[in-house]
Amino acid sequence: MAVRPLKWWLLIGLTLFSAIAAMMFGVSRADALQVMLKPSTPKLGDTVSVWIASKSQNSPSVEISGQQYPVFAIAPNRWRAFIPTTPLDKPGTRQVIVSADGQQQTLAMPLASRQFPTQSLWIDESGGGLEPTDYEWDTVSAFKKLVTPQKFWQGAFLRPNDGEITTIFGVQRYYNGVFAEDYYHRGVDYAGAYGSPVISPADGYVRLVGTVAQGFRLHGNTVGVDHGQGVLSIFLHLSKIYVKDGDFVKAGQVVGALGSTGASTGPHLHWGLYVNGQAVDPVPWRYESIE
Structure with a gap:
């Protein structure tokens, strides 16, 4: 009972x-x-x-x-x-x-709130370095709006370069002594060796290839990879590009070489991660599987 x-x-x-x-x-x-x-x-x-x-x-x-x-x-x-x-x-x-x-x-x-550091940069604007060309702006803007139905990435993202991280996500900046309103550093900078490999952190399709010769004077030589479902990687300031638009790349595949093209104060890779059109902190994507 x-x-x-x-x-x-x-x-x-x-x-x-x-x-x-x-x-x-x-x-x-x-x-x-x-x-x-x-x-x-x-x-x-x-x-x-x-x-x-x-x-x-x-x-x-x-x-x-x-x-x-x-x-x-x-x-x-x-x-x-x-x-x-x-x-x-x-x-x-x-x-x-x-x-x-x-x-x-x-x-x-x-x-929750989060504190972001402030940084001052001085860039030679003689070549219009801080202003993108119309073609550059339109091409990059269209890439950031991509939302592909398929999901290509699996698990945590890889580090795109072995260099030391010099600028973290979210940093606010003074450019040539003027504070940049409504600005934040939309990625992570890696100060690797000039010419060192830049790899795709996850599977995806190359949907953006832009070069200085085409007018990419702000971003420099650029590669954008679509990981699917609104998740995109963009790699800036490359010295060389080893892929073409439409290529499918695997996680760890070399897509370019680190350089200092565009508005850059020295050799480094800028890796930006966009989700539904907004630049987010890539770091959590590297340390856990965001599915």
């Missing part, structure tokens, strides 16, 4: 544990729609993954303050969206709204 009460209290305990776990991890307990944010407490520059489970056969929608983000199927009845955050965002709590077939879940996304 004592067995039945034991099972009853065990059931209550498991139910309470599930409810507490759901609250801790930001998961809705609704049967038809479950949502989780990772990381649950991001800081400026992080990429936030929105994981969705739904019985619906239709793709859910994800939005913050009216802005919608692409959603991709990752398994039967499972979807994922990426929300990029940048140093220009204001810290504070945002509401992530996920909808599917009349069901709706709203999760709080507390975005």
Whole structure:
């Protein structure tokens, strides 16, 4: 007779544990729609993954303050969206709204502040170095807007060059003594040896090849790789380019050589990582698998 009460209290305990776990991890307990944010407490520059489970056969929608983000199927009845955050965002709590077939879940996304250093650079502008040509601007802007349905990367990203990191993501700058408003360093700089190999950190298609001869006077010789689903890598200031537009490259494949072309104060590689059109901190992508 004592067995039945034991099972009853065990059931209550498991139910309470599930409810507490759901609250801790930001998961809705609704049967038809479950949502989780990772990381649950991001800081400026992080990429936030929105994981969705739904019985619906239709793709859910994800939005913050009216802005919608692409959603991709990752398994039967499972979807994922990426929300990029940048140093220009204001810290504070945002509401992530996920909808599917009349069901709706709203999760709080507390975005924590982060301190970024300031740097002063002096660049010779005699060749118009700080201003891109119209062709350069249009070509790079179009690349950053790419959102390919397929996912090409697998696991954590590789380091694109063995050089020492000299400028981290998010740094604010004075250019020739003038503070750059609404600016942040949109990548990571590696001061490797001139001519040292630059590799693709993950699988993807080459969708951008730009050269100084074509008018890339700001970025210098440039390669852009589409890793799929709105995730893009861009490599600037190259001395040589070893790929062409349309090539499929594997993680670790050499795409170019480190140089100092364009607006550059010395040999280095600038690696920028873009998610849904916004430059995010590449470092978390190197140390964990962001899926």
